[in-house]
Amino acid sequence: MTREEAGATAETIRPSSASAVDDLVAKIRSLISDEGLKVGDNLPTERELCERFQASRNTVREAMRILKAYGIVSVRPKVGATIIDDRMERALDLFAFNTLEVSRSTFNDIQGFRTLLEVASVEELFERITQEDITELQRANDEMMNAGSAMEASEADFRFHTRLIQVLGNKAILDVYKIMKPVILKIMVRGKTRRTFSTTTFSEHAAIIEALSARDRIAYQYRMKSHLEAGFPHFDE
Amino acid sequence: MTREEAGATAETIRPSSASAVDDLVAKIRSLISDEGLKVGDNLPTERELCERFQASRNTVREAMRILKAYGIVSVRPKVGATIIDDRMERALDLFAFNTLEVSRSTFNDIQGFRTLLEVASVEELFERITQEDITELQRANDEMMNAGSAMEASEADFRFHTRLIQVLGNKAILDVYKIMKPVILKIMVRGKTRRTFSTTTFSEHAAIIEALSARDRIAYQYRMKSHLEAGFPHFDE
DNA sequence: CACTGTTTATTTGTTGGACAAATGAATACC
């Protein structure tokens, strides 16, 4: 087959206007669902995929790289591409990609989101919270105070807030919150370099816990909102 | 340089034991941070990267595919690789689960999440909403009424709710909402098979719009909450 | 038979080179 023929064929056959690689990704995905492949099963070899979908090996490989980056397959020499489900880990990795700085607008969006999740959810929160939850919040706060580094303190800080979200008993919300972890952590660390976590942040958390214990909705909302807004000055630009 | 030399050199020079592609991803990452490249800036061309890092073009391309999949660069012919920041969107994309069957608990979680986003955000919503927004909501509602099928009606229904979320002006929240689209759509279609979208759903939306126009917070919250809970009976199990 | 080291075959990993396609920039034209 000559170059022109190959080009013409590809253009005639290819259904969508997307690139060959993107098409292939879609095809492999539907192949997975059509064949009902489960975690642990293997995909056909690269060369089989070339034949089946009439694509070159480089195209197949680029498609494979995407699936790998998405945490859908694990590729090993000789054994081939095995279906996995590392999407959660991948999602976390994405934000751990530290090359990019948290911009002011990202900070605004994330903190706005958190305000919605942690402040506006007050009714549901107060309806569900137990003494055990409060005890755990206390523990997380103590761990933060005794942390040795800003990073360690931020981890405990995040644990405090995650524990609060957990009270809502909504898996979808909890998952989204966990995905945002790396960004939230970055925001927290930034704050920790200027304010000391063992004093300011600690007492803010303590005040929030106190409002929860006293079942004081208004105090809780006010204190949590202030707490989330405390980082603002560090991101002015 | 012969093949063996190339291989030997690569093995000698390559610092980590990872693959050439993974190495390259790391190198490009540090190149971004070292040069202080920001969103909007361009990476060197593929061939320049080949020379600089002594790798073949296919290797460079596979590395680029990973960065693209991570939402860090956008690649266009002639222009090259531009740095972007779609990491949030990408990370959430990974959760675009191949929605199997929407269980009762999934329904509860998703609708609970939506209640938080659409009901609890009332303050921010009323602060920002304009006449133009309301007009667009009206249009989406009309389109739903005139839809030919349950699927079409659900698309318009989703457009209505997305438009509302958009008013909040928070990209993170909007991204999350868009990602949940497949699940939300399934929930909507299910409802549409029993209630008729041209009557019940339409008038519920109309009532919500009315409350928005009248700037009536309490009415809005009550009506939206009821609207979101209307699907409950279809998911008892 | 059980175990261990070796060979073999298969599959992914990497390279180099060629051409197609897209497109921004320069140029010619009216």
Next chain:
DNA sequence: GGTATTCATTTGTCCAACAAATAAACAGTG
């Protein structure tokens, strides 16, 4: 001055070859 055309650059895809890893088959040894 504005518009169509050509040109140059860059990514997109394909092909063919060889390197490297490794699971599986095999042979040797106690």
